[in-house]
Amino acid sequence: MKLLVGIVILAAVGYFGSKAWLHNEVRGSVDRAVTMVSPYMDVEYEGISSTLTGELTVDGVIATVSGFRDPIRIDRIGIDTPSFFSLLRLGDLPSGFGSGGEAPEEIGFLVEGLRIGTRSDLFLKMHEFRVAAQGAADEALPAAQCVGKYGFSPGALEALGYDEQVLSASFRFRNAATHYVIAVDAGIEDMWRMSMDIDLDGDAAAEFAKGTAYRPALRSVAIEYTDRSLNGRVTKYCESLGLTAGQVLQAQLDALHYFGEANGITFDEYFIEPYKEFLGGKSTIIVSAQPDKPLPISQLGLYNPKDVPALLNLTASAL
DSSP: OHHHHHHHHHHHHHHHHHHHHHHHHHHHHHHHHHHHHTTTEEEEOOEEEEOTTSEEEEEEEEEEETTOSSOEEEEEEEEEOSSHHHHHHHOOTTTSSOTTOOOOSEEEEEEEEEEEETTOHHHHHHHHHHHHHHTOTTTTSHHHHHHTTTSOOHHHHHHHTOSEEEEEEEEEEEEOSSEEEEEEEEEETTTEEEEEEEEEESOHHHHHTTGGGOOOEEEEEEEEEEESSHHHHHHHHHHHTTOOHHHHHHHHHHHHHHHHHHTTOOOOHHHHHHHHHHHTTOSEEEEEEOOSSOEEGGGGGGSOGGGHHHHHTOEEEEO
């Protein structure tokens, strides 16, 4: 019994000692980063946290970009590894890939509760920049406004019932035998949630080491997008602006086609019909793509946009 108690005490001392060392190292790195960005933004944070499951986060972040009044607030932001010991093995945290320079087999990045006010000066400027960059001549028209064809404006978000945008997201990179996976889970509170798995050919570390010569080759994509009340809010808002049900649907399809054109793809009926079902009341749309062989993403622009759905073996279904 004494031996067992001793082992437990030693384990506890080792864990809390390692945790204290880790937090001290991270705090130093974060403070240096805060100093480096100080000419561009003012950053404050409450503290550092870590868990036995392998999460390491900076908590209670408040960032104010120079020249703007309203801050961005983040509940926590950091990395997610398979275990606490994985955190310790990262070693040189500023470089992110350990003292030996080797990338871990699995690592994730997370942000929870990123909050920006709908009427904040920073959000307004971001929206204006986005609209200008897209050359959105019809942005002010009710049909474009109410469906967010070019991204929702502050006024539209307010009309939809959102005082702030609350975003949470995680990005996980995982090596497999012949490929690597990027898993994304993201959502905005009371709006939408999306999970996406992207399989890319090759080894993650070797591919990323190519720098600007990196040409990812797509093996497959699986996306699950769930409505969290946005679709219903959009319909009500559009109708309040005088659009009929048919005009609302057409505005939503116009926004989809615009998104497709911007990304070099013309969606076919096999995608559009499930999308209509999703807009008509189904809560989730599932999209998958699986080319016959790994397809370099940079080559997609070489194809006729109408041929891209078949090239990707693109399918969709609404649930």
